[in-house]
Amino acid sequence: MFYYAWVGTMKRILLLCMLAFSSCTREDPNYVWLLSLAAGGQTPPSGETSVTVDVSDVTGSPDFLFDTTRTIPVFITVRDPVPQGSGTLVQILDSSSAQELLFQATSNAQGSVEGTFTVNQTTKLVTLRVTIGTDVHTWTINITDVQEIRRFLFVTGEVNMTLVADADSDGVPDSQDAYPLDATRSAIIRVPAQGFYTVAFEDLYPVQGDADFNDYVAEVRYEQDLDASGRVARMRGFVRHIARGAGYRHTLRLTLPTTSSSFHSKLFAANGSLELENETALTSFEGIEVMPNSGTTISSANSAAGEVYAPGKSSEFEVIPATPMALASLGNAPYDLHLHVVNTGYDIHFLGRYLDANGHDQYLDPSGFPWAIMIPGNWSWPLERVNMHTAYPKFQEWYQSAGQAQTDWYLTPAAGKVFSK
Template sequence: MNVEYSSSFILIIKKGYRVMKKILILLIALSFVVFGCSHKKKGILLPFLTLLNQDAGASTAKSESSAGTATASNGGSVVIVDNTGRGNNSSGVLLPNNNSDSSSNATTNSQTSGNNSSSAGSSNNSSSSGSNSNSGSNNSNSNSGSTSVGSNSDSGSSSGSNTGSSSSSGGDTNTNSGSTNVGSNSDSGSSGSNAGSGSSSGSDTSTNSGGTNVGSNSDSGSSGSNAGSGSSSGSDTSTGTGSNNGSSNPSTPSQEITGVITVNDQIGSIPFTYNTVQTIPLNLVVTDKQSKPISGATVIVSDNEGHILFQGISNNIGKVSGTITVETALGQITLEITAAGESISNVINLINVVGINREIKYEVLLPVAAAPTDTDKDGVPDTLDTYPQDPTRSSLIRIPAEGVSTVAYEDLYPSAGDADLNDYVLHIHNEEDLNAAGDVIRLRGTYQHVARGAGYKHTFFLKLPVAVGATFSRKVVREDGKIVTDLTTKTVSSSDLNLGIQIHEESNKTTSNPNVNPGGVYKPGYIATIEIVFNSPVKKTALGSYPYDIFIKVINTGKEIHFPGLYKNANGTDKYLDSNNFPWAILVPGAWKYPYEGLDIRKDAQTGYKEFNLWVASNGTSYKDWYKHITNQAKVFPVPDEDSELMGFLLRSMKKNAILIAILLIGAGAAVAYILKRRTLSQA
């Protein structure tokens, strides 16, 4: 019986193998037919690549363009028209480039006649002029994998052209494989083609596989890529397997287009002031299929870990405005827009982006949805409202999104310091309460003094250049939670805020440990928490960029020390960069391990961060996360990581309350023993 079962099993395996073999052969055959034989290897692989990329609405392609990639919640595609003029990215039907660029399309134009051969290369600066007579030849123009997005115009004779009299008899084949045109594309004259008088007799075949055209496409000239006067006799065949949406060659899209994102981002660079974080303005407009503004669309911006950086609602003209604050080392953010239950998600590349300006247009009819619950009637649904019972507030933005930032000062201003960046060090974070319009209603801050590597005394202040007064609350506690200064609340004027409000007392009182010397035990100092409730909403731009204008006053010298980038000298130079362009204040993401006392971060023999100088030399464009790469642990103070700080706090709390914890543990153990004893007796 075992032999019979084994034989049957082997027969089943063999039959299955034969079936799979036939399916494989069929797929290979189809790949040649559908995707064209001019690129056989690609044709063979495409069916399998299609299986690997089921989601046609997304793309894994990356680009230097800020446009990024986009998807839709309904599975449809999202077109991205990049008007920033840089990049060639693609997603779904996505794609940038508003410039005239003849080099982005790889075009091969070859002619063969007996012993006479002329080749134009790949659309790069190669040309041939003269009279060519080709008999029984194939004239092949191949455009493989090209991408064009936005408004692209080529006029006249572009690269890779043959000029003169050309005669071709035989087969003329034009193959465009995988090309995509989005926006308005106009070709006049020749681009990677044959220009001049030409005649072609025989069969003329044009194949466009997998291509997608969105927008207006205009080509002047003869069939294929022959521009100028020409005649063609014989059979002419055009085969296309893509979608064309526009005024030229209309066909049914293979996938419904859910929306179009028009990108008008500001690309450039900000002045380098040793900044490791940046604040980027955000301006969006949301419209429907008829280009009418959509009111009440929700906009959420998050980082790649899902932390919310911004949240807003479109107003009656479809506009959403605000800012996001991110580390300069952050490469991408995600923008999600939802209207009537339909969501469009856009991953934005942040390289060189100094302003995000986009229009999101829905190309599908949005369903009429029931109004969501909005208890406080502020226009923000309760499901998205951080404060559903408070009509003045709707969202909370934490900066940084998690953890702390380290702020470090040198205190010898106006003289250059020793660049150990530890004279006065704090760990900080802020929270902003915003209303539905994205204006700031309340500002909170937590400021812990963690190091003092100087003989001078300092006090710590916050200055806000706003035009309204506020209510100011402040409380100071020790690391273990013991209250130093009870919560106090007072009214402050706009003038008070403009001059600066004090957050910490003298630095010799706010920390008992310097936390800057080798062998020292880390023991951080006092924690000040503040809240400012503005008398009326304040624009985020009025507050300034995080960490706002925080500064120290050096009691011994009477000097204020601010961050660079805020104040100028009479000659236009930065007031808070020294003669070597080194700052007296710097912000670093996370719980930064700053240099030991007396060690210059700029000197190779003393620094624990050799990438610091490389970052400075690049004006902040390279080595953006230098602070994460310690090259010499012996040169930096071992500040615990943020998780370690929490564990240390818990351990200190346990030590302080050891007797109470012991009693609780004994009680819990007795309760467990009693329950187990009862269970044992009941089972006996």
């Protein structure tokens, strides 16, 4: 049933109300700040809110893990005069013209919002958007050197909750609710925000490969349904097998931080027709197959010069965890997607997830290279036995600068050295 959460204009006094917040003690620097604000008489006009931001972003350079994407944690605390029990909507959007939604959650009873968002390394600007009643405030954040977004928002003014419709009462207004009649979900986040990733594996692990990164190549993208708290209530995955320049056979697997879940998967033939559909209840989500044996999923190697590109089968799956997953627990995209090599029995994971007792990454080879790499968008992998350095002349400068230089190295292959689709 459609109804209005608040009828009429709910007005709350800002400053006095804020001063009454229990955490505002005399020891609290925020209290001092509020007093100075009161002394300055900076009361916003009636019916409007004003927000002052305390920026405590963590800056610096993260460990270089051959990542072409970044997953950035977000910690926002909102101190606002909105009636108790109704959170403030916090969103992170891509600052490009597409304004893709990267994260969304409402503040909890303590006023806090926690989550992560994922962007390509080439993304420099995101938008923080906060909706308080009918007021919308936005800030552009340059994330070039930002490792974590940490901000404290002090909201003052009168909050106008007139006609803020929230049919499912999840705290997210209908206008911003991707599922306005489902209180368990409120946003759809696409990872990546546009298009897909290309994941590419070398399959000789633990032996060093020939670095042509075409042994197993797939397109991957995810869609997450976030609940009003910004946790993953459901996750869908879309995978297409597009190259197998290898003699080995593989399956593609995924591990997620959930115990009980429902898992629904579909396998499509190369021509798009549905081949298999399966729905099952799982008690662990460790190493779950999301693409079957590579001997059955692609007929062309798609790795030789002059070969006509013929993509293979694709799969779609949806995971519904019994308890929503914290975004931070998923780690960086493509999450713990890994290749299982049927012939050797080894699993090959992306960097940053499996360290040995000495803290050494198990999936970093002796010369400092990974066996798995992910590239945003439609990527051309090296031809058979062409080393990545040869195929992508900027690749070396990129990793030698620990990802600081040539962040778009994957866009400029050497002529005649990569597979053309």
